[in-house]
Amino acid sequence: MVAATTSALPAQAQAVQQVRVDLGQRTGEFLGDSGGVLYGLSDEGVPSDNTLEPLRMHSINQKPPAGAQHPNGDALVVAEPFFRTGGEYIQMNVQDMYAEWPYENPGGVVPCNQVCFDDYMTKLAWVVDQASRSPHADRFVYVPFNEPDYIWYELGTGDEAAYRTRMAAYLNHWKQAVTYIRTHHPGARVMGMNDATFRHRNYTDFLTFARDNDVLPDITSWHQLPSDSLDPASGNYFRTTYRTYRELERELGISPRPININEYGGNRDLTVPGQLVKWTAMFEEAKVAAGGKAYWTAAGGLAGDVVQTNKPGAGWWFYKMYADMNGGQTVRVTRPDTTTVDAMEAIAVMDDRRRQARIVAGGTASDFDVVVDGAGAFGRRVNIVVSATTWSGQNSDAGPPEVLFRGDVTPSPGGRVTVPIRGLDRAGDGGANADLMAAYEIVLTPGGKGTGAPVSRPWRAVYEAENARITAGTVRTQGTLENWNGAPASGTKDVGSLNQADSAVTFDVTVPVAGRYRLGVMYGNQTGAHSQQALTVNGGQARLVDYEATMNWTWRTRADVVVDLVRGRNEIRLGKSHPAVGTAVGEATLDRLDVERVTPPAPRLYEAELSQTTGPVGFAYDQREQSGSGHLTLKRGGEALFVVYAEQDGYYDLDFRHSASRQGAVAEVGLDRREVGVLRGRPGGRFWDGDRQRLFLSAGVNRVTVRATAPLRLDRVVATQATGPVRSVEAEDAVLAGAAAVRSQVNASGGEFVGGVGNGAANSVTFEVLAERGGEHMLVVHYANDERDTGHPYNTDIISRPLDVSVNGGASVRHWFKNTWSWSNWWARGVPVTLEKGRNVITLFNDPANGATAPDCPAPCRPVLDSGWAPDLDRFEIAPIRIS
Template identity: 65%
Template sequence: MATVPAQAQEQQATAQQLVVDLGTRTGEFRGAASGALYGLSDEGVPSDNTLEPLRLTTVNQKPPAGAQHPNGDALVVAEPFFRTGGDYIQINVQDMYANWTYENVGGVIPCNQVCFDNYMQKLAWVVDQVSNSPYADRIVYVPFNEPDGIWYSTGTGNAAQYQTRMNALMNHWKAAVEYIREHHQGARVMGTNDALFRARNYGDFLTFARDNDVLPDFTSWHQLDSTGLNPLHGNYFRTNYQTYRNLERERGIAPIPININEYGGNRDLTVPGQLLQYVAMFEEAKVDAGGKAYWTAAGLLGGDVVETNKPGGGWWFYKMYADLAGADTVKVTPPTATTIDKLEGIAAIDDSRRQARIIAGGGTATDFDVVINNIDPETFGDTVNVTLSATTWSGQNSDAPPPLVLRDQDLAPENGSLVIPVRGLGVHGSGGPNIDLMSAYEIVLSPGGAGSRQPVDLPWRASYEAELATVTAGTIQTFGTPANWNAAATSGSRHVGNLTQNTSAVTFDVEVPEAGAYRLSILYGNQTGQPSQQVLTVNGGSAQFVDYQATLNFQWRTRKDVVIQLAAGTNQIRLAKSHPELGVAVAQASLDRIDLERLSGGTVTRSYEAERSQTKGDVTYEYDNHQQSGAGHLTLKRGGEAMFSVYAEEDGYYDLEFRHNSPGRPGSITANIGLDRRPVDGAVLRANPGGGTFFKTDRHRLFLSAGVNRVTVQPAANTPVRLDRLSVTRASNAPTVRTVEAEAATLTGSAAVQSHGYASGGQYVGWVGQGPQNRLSFQVDVAQAGDYMLVVHYANDERDTGHVYNADIISRPIDFVVNSADATRYWFKNTWSWGNWWARGVPVTLKAGTNTNTMYNDPANGATASGCPTPCMPTLDSQWAPNLDRFDLAPIRVN
């Protein structure tokens, strides 16, 4: 059995093992567990860039005009969801009520006739809205949410109470389902949607529903807390799944698709290693779909999308998961479960691509081995290219770069087997083991032996937990443990808070291999509502204030990066409330962890191998050219497409180099390049036949938005395009991006200049909205007509009256008018604070010469609902635009 060379090979005998059998297939990859409850907020929030690569199947949203939340109307988010590949949307009908756990009109348990009559009035209105919408056949009704606790309390242990309550629920289920199916032909329903799976409840439900012809189209329940992963606990999914299927068989009911439409505790969300615990079980059982639970704020895909367009570590995990599409899953055997959090994995093989992919991790703070058996030489050849990558937790509101490549090499299996040692993220220093525990690792197998490999040269890194540092006048607090599963995830399960006294400080002793520049990344929380500060000193030298944006709460982590100079050997990094010379920092922040990374000073180039891209249409995978980079390349034929999820650290110009071979008349256009599903004028690949070099490069300089950018390559004619690689580098000599301060624009009506210390130039414009008369406009002159990116820097912290356990944030729209064109509406997500200035890029088309850009918020352009039963939200849109700081304008493509 061949083993990947590793420095820690001597640990192999004691390492845990995850065994993958490529010869035992377990069915077609389902890939439907990446949904989320209230994961979408508005048109473009989250962005299409972040939705399409995840290949979502379903999400769960509120019904039209539902009063439970101020945004996320199913019929409002339907268009962006379906155009990015979604299949169906669930709606919780009871979200028509404003207050969770829903107003009980009758005031008793179970829901009495007064209560149910009120509900049926609302249900009738929802069915009318949905059945007459363009999306009628793609909406699934969830009549009741968690009835074992809400309205019916069928989770009771009292037998008499249970029977009374279950009878009421079943009679109401029958009436609701019959109404839906009578008034919405072809409608589908889901239930009973209990918070906990109980065999008693679901057995009685199935019997009643079978006998009364009201079986659901999808069976659903929730798997919320981490104890749901414990085989000794009644809420264990694998046991629940088998028990439920047995209940169906005993009653002669054909298997009904299962949807676990709420899964994960707050400690699990955004953490790749924790999310994998659930997804691996769901994929093993081939559940129809699964969706992350909702604990804090809507419109973030369960926290995996940061701001509007930036991916967190959880997003990259679900991208790994989505990349298994089109394959067959294979048998994976994890170690025997002895703890709640444990090593898990998903694996699949794709014959047409000649690739196998494995996702492993979670639950282990120690090294582990992935043992891969039955590697077929007919598929992979005598040597196999093995690429090992990792993505780890980045906090709840920090973006993350693409997974870090740890190894890329060709190996010769022995007797059809390989052992791949997984040895962490190359992290040094003392920071506790949980960084690995929070990670997910991807292994990709492809045919080896041809082409060149990217050298793996990892920069030196180290991580240090705040609770393990020297803490002065602060409090170490624990969050996100199995016993505290509804608290947000925390690195090491602890942070340091209450750093409010002038003497408060956290001092880290760090050791680095060489002197030079290091990136210091501070993972913190700040719930003060405005930016806060701490004083940073290194080795007792000059002090500086570090500014922290506000976060949703002290448990939510985001990252602040600072470049510091360190000496070789031992150094001391201190973050404090005050300094005798600099003074006292503004407000406070909690500290979770610091990360250090040695900076090389060179330009970073990210490479995206074509054979790893997401493809559709007529595409073949080739592995036989010795000039190819990576394991292989693609041949795109007419109708084929390769899509790359390109990451940009910040808004700006990047050089995109497309390595390809395209036959045809020299210089002719053979492929078109698209950005975010829009063709880029002038960005094409040209034929380059013949010559000693098989692959050649076309370079294009494009303006990319911070976060995810969808870059597509499509053949322009019948000539095939052989695509090898896309390389992306931040442009070093790019043209200056034009900037217009909002306070320099022309203001009309109530629009007014305001002051804020963290706004660009110290000022911004507020009170734009409540009609087009209260607007902002400015003119720009451009030499060339074409497509431009207008980056809007804004702040928005509008919220609804509040919710028992979430923030009820509200997005604000802007109606954009360029010259005399019709207004186009874009939505700007809540920024957690009026002092956080975020950015969103808006595409505009300008003419040569002078262009007038006008911005306002006209409520008449928004989505409204009339005639809905009280309570509901008759107007779903904010009447104000966000506060506007500045605008950056740049052509999408420059020569």
Template identity: 50%
Template sequence: MKRTALASLAAGAAVITAGLTATGPPSAVADDDPQRIVVDLAERTGPVKHGAHGTLYGLSDEGVPSDNLLEPLGIRTASQKAPEGEQHPNGDALDVADSFFRNGGDYMMIYMQDIYPTWPYDDFGFQDYLGKVEQIVADVVADPHRENYVYVPFNEPDWIWYGLNTDDPAEYERNRDRFLADWKTVVEKIRELDPGARIAGPNEAYYDRRFLPDFLSYAKKHDVLPDVMTWHTLPSDSLPAYRGDYAHYRQLEKDLGIGPLPININEWGGNRDLTVPGQMIQWMSAFEETKVDAGGQAYWAAAGNLAGNAVQTNKPSGSWWFLKMYADLSGETVRVTPPHPSELDTLQGIAAVDDAKRQARVLVGGSGGDADVVVEGVDPALFGDQVRVDVRSTTWSGQDADAPPPATSSSRDVEVSDDGTITVALRDRDVMSVHEIVLSPGGAGSHPDTDQPWSASYEAEDAEIVDGTVYTHGTAEDWNEHAASGTQDVGSLNKPTSSVTFDVEVPEDGRYRLGILYGNQTGTVSQQVLRVDGANPRFVDYPATMTWTYRARKDVALELDAGEHRITLAASDPVLGAATGEATLDRIDLERVPADASRPITYEAERARTADGVRYRYDEREQSGAGYVAAGRQDTVTFDVYAAENGYHDLDLRRAGGMSSLALNGAAVDGTRTKPTSARRGWTRDRERLFLSAGMNRVTVTSTTGRPALVDSLTVRPADGPVQTVEAEDAGNELSGSAVVEEAEHASGGAHVGGVGQGAENTFTLNVEAAEAGRHLLVVHYANDERDTGHAYNTDVISRPADISVNGADPQRKYFRNTWAWDNYWAVGVPVTLEEGANTITFSNDTGLWSGYAPKLDRFELAPIRVPAG
């Protein structure tokens, strides 16, 4: 059976050498003639653009996805629907604007034709559309973010309304002239109503070498040039053509004497690409290389999940971590020479050097196997005589399966030789992965433990299959099918005799985590029977997923003896009987669970997000990583911290010097002000016990005095604390109006509360006691599968809002994203401020929005944000 390295260890071995000649690495480094990609730190190509990772309908509602997922990515542009648009039930530009712009957004494109409900757009005549344009502009002009919007008046006119893609020359001329006249009318109308408006177009579905010369000539002559040039690159074959198309367009501008206009490739990639780091880097490296203003991941599935990179509302996927690696690039990009620049599914890269931070970062991926990353121009004046080289990787985790922070697989100091070259040899790479290589001054500090628990992966299509079918997904020819590990999965496991048996081998006795990557489109919880070596059958429950190929992960704990085993997932069992429903299987992962299952994670300050005034230092102070940072008054250092589960965690801040305080997810945490210390006495550890949300959390250290605060690292580990758990159906809670307790097999207590909303009188009130006054986190476990099912291919899920009032005060509105099924239960954290003693928390919904109901309420966890550390 084919066995591959597990996602978290996809880097394999990284062999780092220095002083190699330009002809390539010696045979001792690689015997199999690995691919070679060259990074020249001496050849700067301009400031990092950070434009390649925008999204179309990546946001659906206020807080969906969470600020914790948005802010670290620094997404500059997004495209959303017109105000009051009916194309989709959510994603209104004006509704998500606050969320987008407070998290670093630069501008938002408004798809104006999404005012219509039908795809392709209803054609009720141009005058009907012109009236809607006036309505949209009036709404935008009244919005406080009006200067940050860009109007997109037409979407894919090559085939919608105008037929610019016709093969008939005479018909093309007629269609072209009609579009150009309508373009002129709409642009002039928008500018009449909004004199400062920015307009983008023509926004065709592909780069159109026939139409664009005509369009630009006409637009220049009539003074209706777009402010932003847009087109789409969606199928796989558009990626190899991109650099040529870009060069053609820039030459066209020169020939016509216009521009250069900023370019936004506001829809790129198919389902085979999105969520897969090794695919995404191929597109994003091309966009960053050509310095287009922005690029947006296409919208093929559901709104509100950042094109599939956000899991639930607050959890990162493997591809989210890649986007964060991209966002962490700073300074100036440098020349990267891949072995095959414009060939599909080949090794590509992005690299940048930051003089102020004294760091270089290199991202590579796009193919599997062995590769040598040759870094040239390593300047001793910037990095010193020794260079520290750290390597880590991230890979596809499944579209709806979260992933922990990438672990460091290699960390070494190397001497910089006279030719200034370092080669990082990456071996046995996962084709779906991206590797991050960070160079910084070496010779000081300490290196992390790179030993990780044993792990391995096994593809379902290579297992022993009985009464099931192997399907192929996400190839270049099948570019809009969702990706699958190994490009195949096993489905149609719906017969009583259906089963998939994996032959595995583990190195030692102990506990293992079995991760099952599956799909379940039944609309409810499905099952399979799990057997190990033919014995001890048990049912495995699979929560619903969006489609059969939209993967989630089910984790199961196994006790295994060292040696070979057979793991079977079956539709039935002689003892247990038939499983409910069915599921598709992509692969299984086995990972050894260490004796200390709650291993701490250390986040280094020199890798954190910092304010502009923060200084980076690499002198020897016995720091935990390569260096540390010095933050002046009001300067900030933000750590993006992952928590596997909701709960308390101990946060150990290693620091020295001036005073500082902590904020969690943008809110100051009372009582966390540190005392000044003498830097000469070494580092001090301050421990705080805080309640973290499952997924991502932003922990910000703010220097509060003129004396610089030296920050080395933040170490995070799970801890215990006082958490109240309350079932929604408990007798102590209050239901009014139509609110009712409903039996629910998969709810935590066998029931949940529904019927909240659709009128102010239909409420649910949670009665709780607080040991002390102050900020708490209320974790709401809920289900929601409300949908608008009219779209041709998008899954138009609806987020249900709830207005949450504490002790009768003005409510805060929280949106609860769709969970794919009424018996799938997800969790969202809601900050609340409680009084000491008895408190009431009331849920209602009288909003008159797409959904007038609150979600089904299952259970609640309530905990103070901060408690004394043990």
């Protein structure tokens, strides 16, 4: 249970750890630079703009133009989507021009000799030529060498004589590379030395030489992994290293450089909110940028935080919490444990303009209290909203953070408020440790005026597979501190090798009332195709549960099944076989079982005062009929951005509650940065008025904006599932041309799909649409794509495939479709098209002539960015984006 109390209420029965937040002790402007990622973007639109803009990322780390290290992630390709969604600069690892890992050394010796360096300089010159002519030239930052302590120079050696020889070679090469960049790309910034591990010796020699030869980096960088620390036994991975580096600058008389930790975190940390808060808190405390969550998996998904193309995982929602702190000042946070690695961390800000405090805390399996001093600044009553997001796996989406508490409290006479955090799970086997993987957001605002919506949470329980009854299966440990490069698992264990005829995992599940329940089976499936298990409930009729393929056995997604359970104990068995259904296909690793009572879909409430804002926007807390604790006052040009979540593609009613003194249109409503409607003032009636827009939303997150064209007050947006005119077309029923052909696949809609599309405009799919009125429509493409590159030691080099879309014979528009992990996984992506009233003809193809190519580049670069083929096509849905 989570509640807000004050010191005047009875003490908890058991003492718990406390994190203390002092709103009166400011520690500097909130930087917000720790949400970056390495190879997080792969292509135009992958991931979607909807998933980028709300995170307010400052910097990312990508390969240089036509780099051979990976098949996608070209800095020039992803520059446009990154910068149009608010990004500040892109780092380019110049050595990613090479194809191998570690990078091939043309000279064949350590340190990199003249043959090696001449080859490198040829590549560097080409990269500089391309980047300097880009329209975004001033927003690229060069990283000349990546991990020189490990690659080409091996500066981590304990042999002092070898170190001196190697360091001398490296420093000479650094000077030549930086001089070339600054000569041929005036004003360009460079970053270094970018070691894999911070070593005092290395950076002392590097900074001394760079100072004396006028080649200091504009930004200092290194990588911070869990095992690479001056204080590895504590939870202060970065803090000790940071203090050591700043002292080194002072000793050398060097002005403080901006710092960018452009690779951080172990695989066990990625996608896990409770782990990510620990890293982010350290970086924010030091006011440094962290431009790269480590790249342990695959490109194009923000290190696993974006599922498919537009769906957020729990890690995405954590970084959204972090981004929402923008505009405030950080305040003093006192942690109860400063030595243990897996201990609680927190970030807190006070925003005087918004009259809001925001706290993000987590990373512990134990109950804890957040003690807030200085809350009296909000008045006699303080409104508190507590929300939480916990790990959802790397490839299963998560809804918005769950609201655990919403209400007003009275601070103590000294201005203190205590917020007890008592966990997410209210039932289960007690071994899930979901709290350890969770992050909690606490928002404080002035209270006493608004009318908060009651908190309603469906009954939920979590059961760990390793705690169930296991037959012919193996329990494995995953993602522990000792195995920090292993992928995370709920409870740090899973059950695999469930491939024998009698293999089974049997859960004893206890529920409070009889009824319909949703079983969320979290699993991994590395078979490359759909697999199955036989499900029985209380020994009843068996059925097969389908599991789509995942990247590997430890890459988690979720399969949802609805079952009827009896009150009290239920036996749920997932097995390899059952006499009634036979032997299941394939194999799966089981991690945990989420059990949730099925309830009717509820509207989602988005309070305006908690939205992201730009321009002339004020915050008010003075209307008794306002929803929540406050509302916005927007002047002309002021904008509020709401991140509206949709469980599935389809229509939703968006109800806007607002007030204006002017008759007629007072604001433009936008969906994904396209205007779709207006809000109208109707003075003379009730204070709060309303407008409804029925819009087609894409599954996942959608950007809904309200931009004032006249002064208005904005209170809230409520999103409710609705219906509308959606037409569905099977790909096999369309007109096929050239090599496009109908093929069979059991998991495709209707058992058939169309392949062979692309490799020329003549190989196409065409269908007709009758539009009741002209305008923008959403075309949802259900597709599969498992094209891959080969050979990288630990990254899965997936490749996106493009689809050219032409309407009524007009110029085509190209959209990219991310890898689906298997040719039998059918995902969906919506793309906008503009139709005329009446009959329209839509043609889909892939003409390589429409793709971007790079000029001749030094081998082994990748000058062509398109394989020529389109994804396999299953079916299409098309609908007007707005119908009322």
